[in-house]
Amino acid sequence: MITSNPFSELSAIIPSAIMQAYVVLMFLFVIGGTVLDMIHKKSAKYFFENAKKAEKAAKRTVSGGEKMSMAISTVTSEVLTSSEFANPRRRVSHLFTMYGFIVFVASTAWLIFGYTAAESAAAPGWLSAAWHLGALSLCIGGYWFWFFIRVDVNSEGVKWYDLRMADLFIVSCLMMATFALLWSATLGAGNLNMLFLVLFILASTTLFSTVMWSKFAHMFFKPAAAYQKRITRADESRENLPPDFDLTDPAVQAKFPDIPEYMGTNPPNMGLGIKREAPNHY
Numbered sequence: 001m002i003t004s005n006p007f008s009e010l011s012a013i014i015p016s017a018i019m020q021a022y023v024v025l026m027f028l029f030v031i032g033g034t035v036l037d038m039i040h041k042k043s044a045k046y047f048f049e050n051a052k053k054a055e056k057a058a059k060r061t062v063s064g065g066e067k068m069s070m071a072i073s074t075v076t077s078e079v080l081t082s083s084e085f086a087n088p089r090r091r092v093s094h095l096f097t098m099y100g101f102i103v104f105v106a107s108t109a110w111l112i113f114g115y116t117a118a119e120s121a122a123a124p125g126w127l128s129a130a131w132h133l134g135a136l137s138l139c140i141g142g143y144w145f146w147f148f149i150r151v152d153v154n155s156e157g158v159k160w161y162d163l164r165m166a167d168l169f170i171v172s173c174l175m176m177a178t179f180a181l182l183w184s185a186t187l188g189a190g191n192l193n194m195l196f197l198v199l200f201i202l203a204s205t206t207l208f209s210t211v212m213w214s215k216f217a218h219m220f221f222k223p224a225a226a227y228q229k230r231i232t233r234a235d236e237s238r239e240n241l242p243p244d245f246d247l248t249d250p251a252v253q254a255k256f257p258d259i260p261e262y263m264g265t266n267p268p269n270m271g272l273g274i275k276r277e278a279p280n281h282y
């Protein structure tokens with residue numbers, strides 16, 4: 001089952017051209033939703049105004065070469081390895097979700113455009129396998145996040161069945177991948193298979209048509225924000241935050257004489273602070 005193309009069987013009831021038109025429509029929904037989201041929240045305006053403000057507060061000029069190397073590091077670190085997540089469980093679950101989503105969406109488009117027309121050849125087994133494994137990876141990362149990681153369950157007592165608007169993205173992602181797998185697994189099983197197909201289409205239409213209200217567009221905004229953060233560290237504007245002082249450094253102690261007076265010349269490590277204990281006292 002895993003190496004067969006479910007869309008080629010679907011082309012017996014839904015013409016290939018209709019499937020292709022659906023994919024194009026979803027793509028346009030994502031572009032439209034992202035642009036409307038930016039206009040509505042004025043996020044692009046805020047982003048560029050903030051970048052300008054940071055540039056004014058810069059203590060040194062960042063060269064074009066440095067900017068290029070920071071852009072490359074942003075892609076290889078924050079984007080490809082989700083390095084912004086300090087919590088390793090959240091990071092690994094995000095990697096499963098992100099790569100699963102990308103592989104699933106790309107292979108869906110490839111299978112539909114390349115291998116559903118009457119005259120086209122059978123899809124290569126690895127491509128159909130990628131579609132199934134992409135959906136599976138999205139489910140592993142997503143359900144792990146939903147049932148075991150969602151921070152609110154720990155700190156605020158929000159239960160797994162407590163749905164809110166902010167969950168639109170993850171829930172529709174999960175429903176899409178789950179019903180896609182169930183639809184493929186029940187091919188040939190009559191009404192049950194048709195039910196899963198309808199639910200799969202409903203979930204994916206929800207996911208792609210609600211970009212304006214969901215967290216979907218973070219996949220485009222986060223890389224820009226991560227790059228901008230690197231710039232503010234390099235030009236030392238640091239979003240107006242103070243630098244990380246080493247309290248044992250004599251230069252720092254000369255600048256802040258209260259430190260040696262109250263804490264001695266070798267101040268102890270102040271510890272983990274807020275990170276000492278996970279928030280689980282609800």
Ligand code: HEM
Pocket residue numbers: 078079084085090094097098099101102145170173218219220222223226
């Ligand atoms: C391409 C598909 C992607 C999918 C399906 C995806 C999915 C998700 C999901 C489900 C969450 C909530 C889970 C959690 O907070 O632990 C999340 C959060 C997050 N994602 Fe992604 N993501 C994608 C791409 C990206 C990219 C490219 C970046 C960064 C460069 C990124 C950065 C983040 C960050 C920093 C959070 C946590 C902060 C927040 O909740 O706003 N994501 N993502």
